[in-house]
Amino acid sequence: MDLSYGEDHTLLSESIARFIQNDYDFETRSRIAASDLGFDPTVWQQFADLGWLAIPFSEDEGGLGADPVSVMILMEQFGRGLVLEPYVPSILLGGRLIASMGGAEQRSRYLGDLIEGKIQLAFGHGEPGGRYALAHVATRAEGGAGGFTLSGHKAVVHNAEAADFIIVSARGSGEVRAQDGISLFVVPRETPGLTVRPYRTVDGFRAAELVLKGAQVGEDALLGEEGGAYPAIEAVTDRAVAAVCSEAVGVMDLLRETTLEYLKTRQQFGRPLGAFQVLQHRAVDMLIACEEARSLALMATLSLDKSAPERRRAVSAAKAHMGNSGRKVGQEAVQLHGGMGVTDELKVGHYFKRLTMIDTFFGDAAHHLDRFAGDA
């Protein structure tokens, strides 16, 4: 067992940190958030050129080794920079679904372009009323001559508007919450019968509601076996959940550091806030929350290639803890900044909002606590 970074990981981490520092400061981020697209295609191309888009893929898939620790490192730095570019929906969800479910022809059709930065993907899965139940798919897929007809409503699909292709889950058979019967389809965004209603999210990202009304896709749109997508969906979303736990660690760290700096500099009653014991202890509680969240994000990352029950348990432990520790650190960062903490001007509030929305990503603390306990 070795839980400290090797030299290679340290180099990777420093490299990404340097990019954030030099090319992605908070002003840049704010400008990108206000743009029409909501992310910067030039930055995305830079990610591609630097090989970052290739990190989660194996060499066979045209990638760089699919090392979960490297993804963890990348996401942690993205968290520190509050990076808006759609790495999670496009690469970790869309890309990984095609890589793990698609046939050779599908993989070569999409993955090369994805890794080169030429196309964007999204994953349309969650539905209104489904809450966080991963098998809740009411969207229907009717097989017919030469393809499938899709009908349903997909909720809060990140990166849907920018995506060239959206991976959509739909059911050919079974009850709404049954694991069997779910299939995945690669749906071009311009497909007739697919309506995309885009919006901004509270944390500055872009998402959309998808309405499918008799949207037609060809047979070659089906990923993997018909009706058998659930295990892959669960495995891919678990990897993505572990990754956003690492993103959350970066967000939390930055909030904690910023708050600590404020405690040392802000003077009230003739001394720095940090001289007050009640605030010192709260700063220590924040540190403990960050350290524990980091420990569990690491445990989850290193458990991704274990058996499915071990993987589920580890990922849900990390996500459940992250939901609670993230809320605590986010709220404390705002509180300890006083009135400034609730302003749009200060970056603290933006980090707090990201942290808060990460809790809703594929299951909040309550959902994952339940799943950890063995019942979800």
Next chain:
Amino acid sequence: MYRTRGEFAADGIGPGNRYGMTASGCGVATLLVRPDCIYISGAVRPDSGAACEGRVVMNIELTSADRAFRDEVRAFLATSLPPDIKRRVENGLELGREDYASWHRILYEKGWVAPGWPVDHGGTGWTHMQRYLYDEESAAASAPRIMPFGVNMVGPVIFTFGNSAQKARYLPRILSGEDWWCQGYSEPGAGSDLANLRTRAERDGDVYVVNGQKTWTTSAHWADHIFCLVRTDPDAAKPQQGISFLLIDMRSSGIEVKPIITIDGGHEVNDVFFEDVRVPVENLVGEENRGWTYAKFLLSFERAGIADVGRSKKQLAGLKRIAAAELSNGRPLSEDDRFREKIASLEIDLLALEYTELRALSRQTSGEEPGTEANILKIRGTEVQQRITELALEAVGTYANPYVPEALKDGWNEEPIGPEYAASVAPRYFNWRKASIYGGSNEIQKGIVAKLVLEL
């Protein structure tokens, strides 16, 4: 300033190249590293099949050597831990001095009684991970803990600051278990503010004459010796400066031990009174008035295992057994949604603690100095311990009420009142409130972290 993939490609370097292998030569390096570039592009992954001389990249699995060590410890515990002691620990019954002593002797004969000591003083030479595994296996097997006052506290002070006569006289007897020690630190007026201690030691020829009172002294009623912080210079500029570290024979005339009964009804701690106790000057450790330095060293020495993860895992398993046996609305309590979530939440906290400790251990293994993570581990470790006792109390419900101290003694043959496991639950809950108070209260720990880590 960055090298792009295109630029690497122009040099014939692309994904999949075995280029820039790390110095250890381990793993399949698809990392693109050059000494002349700022930027690296790529990822590394462990190559599980590869024989590896150096460091493997980050991984969560035990090495085969560590697994073999764990199996060896497990096998030893299975054959050597006396069944009656194991049963008492498992059932939360009282342990007597003889229980601790006989397990100490068995470990001494095996050579495993002082893993933290240097090998030439009788240590095991184990790695940090081996010590962790040893603690975990001992807890899992329901072995009693080794009383820390000799092996983990005064022993290290003596082999670090003591003279050769003191080392020769005390260390072998600490190891063998012939001498039992207790710790004379706290006083009625010196708890969290330990430097405020007033027990006086005045030089009179070849002896110090000691007068004062120590309190909260665990197992003073069993001990042969006490190591004491005493005030030798009441006029020192700072309270920390006039303190000395003195070894005192508990059989000296003028010492009186009075039990303190704790809220669980048990007797672990005592008041120790000193009235004109004459202590030979050769019992002074190190220099006069430098005792505070040695005391701080002692506090920092025993960091390993401070979170007591192994014992909490064992206790949690016991809690789950109770929850499975108790009924709620005709169903096992363990199937009650709200109780199950409380246990799950606690279990996640314990996992977070475990991996925080393992991370600290990895940092130590790779040569980093231990930082103040011990303070965090103490805070969270004791919070988790207390939470387990709290949920056990909730689980047994009304059968927390009967107070039958005899039921906690081995050999009590009467019919238990309520379920057998219930007898120790409430006493344990009450007793365990001590954990966030002793060894530097959790508030003191937070103060240390705020000062030393956060620099507030």
